[in-house]
Amino acid sequence: MNVPFLDLKFPYIELKDELDAAYRRVMESGWYILGTEVEAFEAEFADYCESKQCVGVANGLDALHLIVRGYGIGPGDEVIVPSNTYIATWLAVTHAGATPVPVEPDERTYNIDPAKIEQAITPKTKAIMVVHLYGQTADMDPINVIARKHGLKVIEDCAQAHGSRYKGRRAGSLGDAAGFSFYPGKNLGAVGDGGAVTTNDIELADRIRILRNYGSQIKYHNEVVGFNSRLDELQAALLRIKLTRLDEWNDRRRQVAGRYLLELAGQQKLTLSHVPEWAESVWHLFVVRYPQRDQLQKSLTEAGIGTMIHYPIPPHLQSAYAALAYDRGSFPIAENIHNEVLSLPIGPSMTLSDAEQVVHAMRSSIVALR
Numbered sequence: 001m002n003v004p005f006l007d008l009k010f011p012y013i014e015l016k017d018e019l020d021a022a023y024r025r026v027m028e029s030g031w032y033i034l035g036t037e038v039e040a041f042e043a044e045f046a047d048y049c050e051s052k053q054c055v056g057v058a059n060g061l062d063a064l065h066l067i068v069r070g071y072g073i074g075p076g077d078e079v080i081v082p083s084n085t086y087i088a089t090w091l092a093v094t095h096a097g098a099t100p101v102p103v104e105p106d107e108r109t110y111n112i113d114p115a116k117i118e119q120a121i122t123p124k125t126k127a128i129m130v131v132h133l134y135g136q137t138a139d140m141d142p143i144n145v146i147a148r149k150h151g152l153k154v155i156e157d158c159a160q161a162h163g164s165r166y167k168g169r170r171a172g173s174l175g176d177a178a179g180f181s182f183y184p185g186k187n188l189g190a191v192g193d194g195g196a197v198t199t200n201d202i203e204l205a206d207r208i209r210i211l212r213n214y215g216s217q218i219k220y221h222n223e224v225v226g227f228n229s230r231l232d233e234l235q236a237a238l239l240r241i242k243l244t245r246l247d248e249w250n251d252r253r254r255q256v257a258g259r260y261l262l263e264l265a266g267q268q269k270l271t272l273s274h275v276p277e278w279a280e281s282v283w284h285l286f287v288v289r290y291p292q293r294d295q296l297q298k299s300l301t302e303a304g305i306g307t308m309i310h311y312p313i314p315p316h317l318q319s320a321y322a323a324l325a326y327d328r329g330s331f332p333i334a335e336n337i338h339n340e341v342l343s344l345p346i347g348p349s350m351t352l353s354d355a356e357q358v359v360h361a362m363r364s365s366i367v368a369l370r
C-alpha cells in the first residue's frame with residue numbers, strides 16, 4: 001500500500017517512551033482492575049468532554065447498553081435510533097430488551113434528521129439515541145427540544161466523536177449521557193477494548209458504576225443483577241497518555257480532511273460530506289459518495305490506496321435483526337447511503353503528501369470511470 005487506510009501502530013511509535021513507562025508502572029503496581037489509573041483517567045476524560053462524570057467500562061457497546069439499563073429502559077420500551085449507523089447502536093437497545101425505532105438520516109450530513117424524529121415517537125418511546133457519525137455531531141439543539149417536549153432521555157453514541165464540538169461544546173456533554181468506545185481504530189484508541197460513559201447525571205453514573213462491577217459496591221454484596229464490564233488499569237494508563245495528544249491528532253485529521261474537501265470539490269458525480277457551520281468534526285472517517293462505488297474502490301486499491309466501506313449493510317437488513325421484519329426499501333435513504341459510501345484514508349499519521357497521493361488517485365480513477 002502506498003497509503004494505508006489507517007496505521008494502527010503509529011501512536012505507539014510516536015509515544016513509545018511514555019507508553020512503555022506507563023506499561024511498566026502498571027505491571028509493577030500489582031493492581032490491574034479498578035484502581036488509581038482508571039480513577040485518574042475517568043477524571044481527565046470527564047474534564048476533556050466538559051462533563052461532570054465519567055465511568056470507564058469494557059467497550060463502547062457496553063457503555064451504551066449500560067446507559068439504557070441505567071435509565072431503567074427495557075422490555076416494552078422503544079428507543080429512537082438512526083437507520084444509518086453501525087449495528088452496535090441498535091445492539092445497545094436490544095441487549096436491554098427494548099425495541100429500536102429507526103429514523104432516517106439527513107442526506108447531506110449522514111446523521112439522524114431531527115425533522116423526522118417526532119413522527120417516530122409513540123407512548124412507548126423512552127429515549128433518543130443519536131450517533132455522531134464519522135466524527136461530526138448530530139444537530140443537537142432541535143433534538144434536545146423534541147426530547148424535553150416528550151420527556152425523553154437523549155443518549156449520544158460518541159464512539160466516532162472524541163473531541164468533536166457542536167456550537168463550541170464537546171460531544172459527550174450534549175445530551176443526558178454519552179457512550180464512548182476506545183477500540184484501537186477510534187480517534188482515542190486503546191491497545192485492546194475499552195469504553196466510557198460521560199454524564200452530568202450523578203445518579204446514573206453511580207448506577208453504572210454498580211452495573212459494571214457485578215451489581216456491587218461493596219465486594220461480595222450484590223445489590224442488582226450486574227455485569228462484568230470494567231476498563232482495566234493498563235488500558236486506562238495508556239489512554240491517559242494518548243488523551244494528551246488527542247486534540248493534536250484530531251487537528252492532523254482536520255488538515256487531511258481540509259485538503260480532500262478542497263481538492264476533490266466538483267469532481268463529477270462525487271459527493272463530499274457537508275459540514276454545517278456549527279460543527280467541528282474530528283473526522284473519524286472521511287466518507288465520500290459515488291454511484292460506482294465498488295469500481296472506484298477497486299481502482300484505488302490498484303493505485304495502492306487503502307479504503308473501507310462504512311457500512312456495507314444497514315442494521316435493518318442484517319440477518320441478526322430479521323425478527324424486526326424490515327425489508328429492502330424500509331429505510332431507502334440509509335440504503336442508498338450504504339450503497340454509495342467509501343471511506344478514504346485518514347488518520348494522525350498521514351502527511352499532506354499522503355493526502356496528495358489519495359487526491360491524485362481519486363481524480364484519475366474518476367476520469368477513467370466516466
Ligand SMILES: *Cc1c(COP(=O)(O)O)cnc(C)c1O
Pocket residue numbers: 059060061062085086088089131157159160180181182183193194195
Ligand atoms: C465502534 C462503535 C461502537 C462500539 O464500540 P465497541 O468498543 O467496538 O463496542 C458503537 N457505535 C459506533 C457508531 C461505533 O463506531
